[in-house]
Amino acid sequence: MIANLVQLAAEEEQNPLVPPGPELLVGTIAFAIVFFFFWKKLLPNINKVLEERRAAIEGGIEEADAMKVEAQSVLEQYKAQLAEARHEAARLRQEAQEQGAALIAEMRAEGQRQREEIIAAGHTQIEADRKAAASALRQDVGKLATDLAGKLVGESLEDHARQSRTIDRFLDELEEKAEATR
Amino acid sequence: MSADQTQLAFDWSCRIMSDNGCGFPAPGLHSFLFKPLVEVGGFEFNKVMLLALITTGLVISFFYAAFGKAKVVPGRLQMVGEAGYDFVRRGIVYETLGKKEGEKYVPFMVSLFFFIWIMNIWSVIPLAQFPVSSIIAFPMVLAAIVWIIWVSLTFKRHGFVGFFKNVTGYDKSLGAVLPLVMVIEFFSNLLVRPFTHAVRLFANMFAGHLMLVMFTVASWYLLNSWMIPAAGVSFVMTMVMILFELFVQAVQAYVFVLLACSYIQGALAEHH
Numbered sequence: 001m002i003a004n005l006v007q008l009a010a011e012e013e014q015n016p017l018v019p020p021g022p023e024l025l026v027g028t029i030a031f032a033i034v035f036f037f038f039w040k041k042l043l044p045n046i047n048k049v050l051e052e053r054r055a056a057i058e059g060g061i062e063e064a065d066a067m068k069v070e071a072q073s074v075l076e077q078y079k080a081q082l083a084e085a086r087h088e089a090a091r092l093r094q095e096a097q098e099q100g101a102a103l104i105a106e107m108r109a110e111g112q113r114q115r116e117e118i119i120a121a122g123h124t125q126i127e128a129d130r131k132a133a134a135s136a137l138r139q140d141v142g143k144l145a146t147d148l149a150g151k152l153v154g155e156s157l158e159d160h161a162r163q164s165r166t167i168d169r170f171l172d173e174l175e176e177k178a179e180a181t182r
Numbered sequence: 183m184s185a186d187q188t189q190l191a192f193d194w195s196c197r198i199m200s201d202n203g204c205g206f207p208a209p210g211l212h213s214f215l216f217k218p219l220v221e222v223g224g225f226e227f228n229k230v231m232l233l234a235l236i237t238t239g240l241v242i243s244f245f246y247a248a249f250g251k252a253k254v255v256p257g258r259l260q261m262v263g264e265a266g267y268d269f270v271r272r273g274i275v276y277e278t279l280g281k282k283e284g285e286k287y288v289p290f291m292v293s294l295f296f297f298i299w300i301m302n303i304w305s306v307i308p309l310a311q312f313p314v315s316s317i318i319a320f321p322m323v324l325a326a327i328v329w330i331i332w333v334s335l336t337f338k339r340h341g342f343v344g345f346f347k348n349v350t351g352y353d354k355s356l357g358a359v360l361p362l363v364m365v366i367e368f369f370s371n372l373l374v375r376p377f378t379h380a381v382r383l384f385a386n387m388f389a390g391h392l393m394l395v396m397f398t399v400a401s402w403y404l405l406n407s408w409m410i411p412a413a414g415v416s417f418v419m420t421m422v423m424i425l426f427e428l429f430v431q432a433v434q435a436y437v438f439v440l441l442a443c444s445y446i447q448g449a450l451a452e453h454h
Contacts, residue, residue: 016211016214016318016384016388017318017381017384018318019317019318019319019322020317020319021319022225022226022227022231023230023231023234023317023319023320024319024322024323026231026234026235027234027319027320027322027323027324028323030234030235030237030238030297031238031293031294031297031323031324031327033238033242034237034238034241034242034293034296034297035289035290035293035294035297037242037245037246037293038245038289038292038293039289039290039293041246042242042245042246042249042250043249043267043288043289043292045249045250045252046248046249046252046263046264046267048252049249049252049253049254049256050264052254053254056254
């Protein structure tokens with residue numbers, strides 16, 4: 001084909017479509033060198049780097065994903081711990097409250113008991129004192145009354161049995177009177 | 183082919199309205215011829231070849247600087263290189279051939295794109311100011327390589343009969359017109375396509391260079407007497423054309439690689 005064109009073109013003087021031989025050679029060599037360099041050296045070089053970059057980017061994405069998952073798990077762990085701590089605090093508070101209430105109730109019961117004890121002891125004491133006083137009084141009053149009656153009547157009531165009976169009768173009368181007036 | 187003398191002896195005194203009465207030194211075919219810089223044993227080494235070799239040096243040194251010690255975290259230069267590489271790899275090759283089939287052709291297409299682009303860009307670089315690809319030999323070499331890859335790939339994929347079916351667009355349902363279609367398709371695919379592939383790039387750069395030279399030379403030629411405003415217009419047009427050419431240079435490099443990919447895709451495709 002090229003030979004045909006060359007012949008066709010050569011019929012005219014200075015045809016721009018006729019390729020000059022030396023230029024064909026130089027063009028071939030010039031392009032061949034460019035192609036060879038690209039093919040053997042430069043493009044394998046850059047392709048390797050592009051591949052590395054792709055891997056690096058993908059690796060980075062994977063790493064980021066892994067970090068995200070880890071962060072998520074840490075967050076969940078933290079939340080769980082926080083909830084547990086809250087729960088524990090609430091429990092402790094509750095317990096303290098209960099303990100406090102129990103303590104107060106116990107103290108109150110103890111106080112009550114002691115008060116009752118003291119009151120009971122007081123009552124007993126008063127009763128005993130009253131009985132002792134009443135008994136002493138009775139004897140004294142009996143003696144005084146007997147003495148007085150002896151002096152008045154002029155006769156010694158020596159007969160103990162009689163004496164005692166009389167006194168008792170007198171006293172009972174007194175008590176009855178007291179009861180009636182009350 | 184010897185260098186044309188009209189282009190080599192640019193007459194700086196040649197201006198409109200000047201008394202030496204010379205005409206406008208219009209650009210033409212002679213603008214695409216160069217006197218040899220050196221001659222080694224009958225081999226004439228000229229400016230275009232030098233630019234082609236500098237193109238090789240530039241493309242390799244840029245990408246060596248960008249990818250030579252490539253890092254996972256890229257520097258500025260590597261980022262720019264990666265953007266260019268990615269543009270061809272994803273934007274052209276993967277788009278047409280798919281990732282699985284296309285990967286094998288990435289080095290070829292990447293070198294093709296940047297080689298053509300830089301060859302085109304010389305058009306607007308001061309001192310160089312000549313698109314290497316406006317010499318048909320360079321696009322032709324590249325189109326020929328693509329053509330060889332396409333033909334051999336079609337043979338490999340489809341076998342001898344399959345190759346002809348693929349190239350001739352064999353389709354039984356066409357009936358009576360099938361022979362005609364086969365002949366047209368055969369010539370279209372096998373002969374016309376590589377030609378148009380090369381000429382598309384060549385003609386764009388050729389025409390662009392003519393326009394740039396025309397406006398540049400006119401800017402100087404008109405810079406005299408009352409024609410000075412016209413020189414200003416011509417100069418503005420030069421600027422506009424430079425911007426336009428920058429666009430065309432990139433587009434043509436892109437189109438060349440895109441077509442190369444689409445031809446290869448045709449070879450890989452199953453025959454229906």
